[in-house]
Amino acid sequence: MDFITSLGWYVVPFVCVLSVLVFIHELGHYLVARYNGVGVDVFSIGFGPEIFGWNDKAGTRWKVSWLPLGGYVKMVGDADAASTPDTKALKKMTAKEKSRSLFYKTVWQRIAVSAAGPLANYLFAIVLFSVLFATVGQRFTHPIIGSVVENGAAAVAGLQPGDRILAINDTPVATFEEVQVMVSAHPGEALNILLEPAQGGRRLLVASPTLSETTDYFGNVHRVGLLGVMSGRDASGYIHHSWGTAWIYAIQEVFSLSWQTLKSLGHIIIGAKSADGLGGPLRIAQMSGDIAQSGMVALVWFMALLSVNLGLINFFPVPMLDGGHLLFYFAEVIRGRPLSERAQEWGFRIGFGLVVGLMLLSTWNDIIHIFVK
Numbered sequence: 001m002d003f004i005t006s007l008g009w010y011v012v013p014f015v016c017v018l019s020v021l022v023f024i025h026e027l028g029h030y031l032v033a034r035y036n037g038v039g040v041d042v043f044s045i046g047f048g049p050e051i052f053g054w055n056d057k058a059g060t061r062w063k064v065s066w067l068p069l070g071g072y073v074k075m076v077g078d079a080d081a082a083s084t085p086d087t088k089a090l091k092k093m094t095a096k097e098k099s100r101s102l103f104y105k106t107v108w109q110r111i112a113v114s115a116a117g118p119l120a121n122y123l124f125a126i127v128l129f130s131v132l133f134a135t136v137g138q139r140f141t142h143p144i145i146g147s148v149v150e151n152g153a154a155a156v157a158g159l160q161p162g163d164r165i166l167a168i169n170d171t172p173v174a175t176f177e178e179v180q181v182m183v184s185a186h187p188g189e190a191l192n193i194l195l196e197p198a199q200g201g202r203r204l205l206v207a208s209p210t211l212s213e214t215t216d217y218f219g220n221v222h223r224v225g226l227l228g229v230m231s232g233r234d235a236s237g238y239i240h241h242s243w244g245t246a247w248i249y250a251i252q253e254v255f256s257l258s259w260q261t262l263k264s265l266g267h268i269i270i271g272a273k274s275a276d277g278l279g280g281p282l283r284i285a286q287m288s289g290d291i292a293q294s295g296m297v298a299l300v301w302f303m304a305l306l307s308v309n310l311g312l313i314n315f316f317p318v319p320m321l322d323g324g325h326l327l328f329y330f331a332e333v334i335r336g337r338p339l340s341e342r343a344q345e346w347g348f349r350i351g352f353g354l355v356v357g358l359m360l361l362s363t364w365n366d367i368i369h370i371f372v373k
Contacts, residue, residue, distance in 0.1 A: 015068045017303050019045055021121065021310055022071040028120025029073045029113060034058070036109045039076035039100035046071060047081065075113075077101035083325065084348060087341060107332050114325040121311030122254060128304035129250035130243075136297050137238030138249055141176035145229045152228020157207035159229060162198030170194075176231045187211040187225035257308045318354055319347040 022045055030040055039059065044050075046065035053063025072081035076097065079086035085103050098104040102113060132138070143165040148155050165173055168182045169192050183191070188211045195203050209225030241249050317327040324347065332338045339347075 021307050024120050024124045025117045026071050026073045028116035032116035033113045038102045042074040044071050075102045077103040107329050111329045114322045117322050118311040118314040121307045125254050125304045125307040126250045129253050130246040133241045133249050134243045134246035137240040139238055141231050142237055143173050143176045143179050144232055146232025147230045149228035153207050153210045154228045157205045164196040166196055167194040183209045183227045184224045187223050254308055258312050
């Protein structure tokens with residue numbers, strides 16, 4: 001019973017969080033499709049055999065399926081859950097049926113339908129962050145030094161635990177993250193650091209961040225500065241925003257998270273960073289359970305973070321993802337006609353291979369991270 005209870009702490013939050021995000025994503029596709037007169041045959045949360053479902057007046061089958069690792073909206077003229085056109089069925093359609101098929105809509109209508117899913121996830125994340133920032137507050141790390149690395153640049157300069165960094169080169173800093181960005185951008189350069197010691201008062205020190213170099217797979221050398229300090233465990237704080245401004249900071253947070261994710265993926269691709277950090281369903285399930293036990297606020301923040309990542313990943317120009325469909329549609333805009341069926345078929349095959357490969361890699365990392373380490 002203890003094992004079942006422990007397993008439930010991880011599985012239930014994971015299924016709930018993922019189901020909500022998938023529903024929001026697919027609802028974006030559904031609403032824009034219906035707005036443009038596209039018929040929707042199936043709206044499914046999960047894959048595989050149906051658990052339960054119902055039909056609405058418009059003829060859409062709404063259902064929940066057994067495998068809760070995604071979902072799909074199958075529109076009129078689609079051959080499968082990946083929205084691959086059913087070429088044989090499309091050729092046999094009547095004029096009335098064609099008017100309800102996504103395949104026969106204008107390219108800009110198809111672009112709108114494909115982009116609606118990821119954009120719905122971004123909008124959902126903005127709403128969640130806005131509510132959090134206006135109620136609980138936006139979390140940040142005070143620029144207070146928790147520990148100093150022995151013989152590091154900070155130790156040589158005289159920085160000590162408990163010091164608060166006020167400014168670097170006359171530029172005020174409000175968070176520890178801002179300190180990291182400024183130090184990283186000035187390797188080997190002398191920085192004037194204004195401090196407020198724990199005992200009070202102020203002092204000005206000069207520190208030269210240690211130069212750290214890494215070479216990627218393409219031979220490019222990346223240089224960053226390291227100061228040799230870490231924030232304290234109790235250095236986190238919250239900034240409350242009004243309801244009128246919270247959404248602005250929420251949008252900034254969404255763009256910041258997207259940019260950080262893209263940078264991390266870029267570093268993995270060029271070999272400047274290990275792919276060990278890529279996680280899949282098992283890692284997400286573990287994190288969902290751990291965070292759920294930390295309280296509702298932490299779970300809502302985690303849901304917003306996952307919603308950003310889900311929206312971003314689906315914008316990647318990989319066939320089978322929404323970004324792959326957008327890639328084909330924009331190619332159609334440029335060429336003035338759709339890509340050939342053969343080109344699209346090969347695109348979906350390549351996309352399928354990439355998605356499966358990524359899933360295998362992330363699942364392997366999950367196994368190593370959860371069951372081996």
